[in-house]
Amino acid sequence: MSASLLALGLAYVFLLFLVLLAILKSDLGPGLKLALATLCLGFYLWHYDALQQFLGWPAEEGLPQRFEVISSFSVEPDLKRDQPGGIYLWVRDLDSDQAVPRSYYLPYHKPLQLKLGDIMQRQQQGERHVGTPLPGRSGNTTQIEFEALRRDTRALKN
Numbered sequence: 001m002s003a004s005l006l007a008l009g010l011a012y013v014f015l016l017f018l019v020l021l022a023i024l025k026s027d028l029g030p031g032l033k034l035a036l037a038t039l040c041l042g043f044y045l046w047h048y049d050a051l052q053q054f055l056g057w058p059a060e061e062g063l064p065q066r067f068e069v070i071s072s073f074s075v076e077p078d079l080k081r082d083q084p085g086g087i088y089l090w091v092r093d094l095d096s097d098q099a100v101p102r103s104y105y106l107p108y109h110k111p112l113q114l115k116l117g118d119i120m121q122r123q124q125q126g127e128r129h130v131g132t133p134l135p136g137r138s139g140n141t142t143q144i145e146f147e148a149l150r151r152d153t154r155a156l157k158n
Contacts, residue, residue, distance in 0.1 A: 008051070012044045058103035062133065064093035069129045069146070070101050072116040077108050087112055094130065112144065119146060 019040045023033045070090045077085035085108035092101045106112065119129050127148050134143040 058105040060105050066094040067091035074113040
């Protein structure tokens with residue numbers, strides 16, 4: 001469980017504690033107090049369950065300024081079902097202190113899909129690639145410049 005989910009859970013438990021404290025100190029009837037406490041607990045459980053549905057979904061916010069491509073997956077548009085398709089990237093932000101990769105969603109763009117297919121083939125041969133989104137009108141750009149990282153061959157000789 002991530003620290004943010006734990007913090008959110010503790011925040012709701014604290015709020016439930018405050019509501020229970022307020023209920024115990026009020027002049028409401030016992031049935032109304034029980035109903036209010038049950039409602040608060042039910043809301044907490046429902047909200048926590050709803051948050052679990054979002055774990056692991058790709059971010060639709062803009063890509064980092066410099067990122068290492070780990071993997072990609074493309075879904076072509078299906079006009080019969082009116083599904084726009086998309087490109088899913090798994091990248092590691094090179095300007096961040098965190099080394100944990102993150103998933104991003106981009107709108108489907110055929111040239112980007114072809115470029116990423118080529119990069120995935122080259123990665124299977126051992127190359128690593130850094131991407132930089134080019135300035136665009138929206139946060140989800142389909143214009144990305146990629147460059148291969150050079151290996152330090154001096155470290156391999158020792």
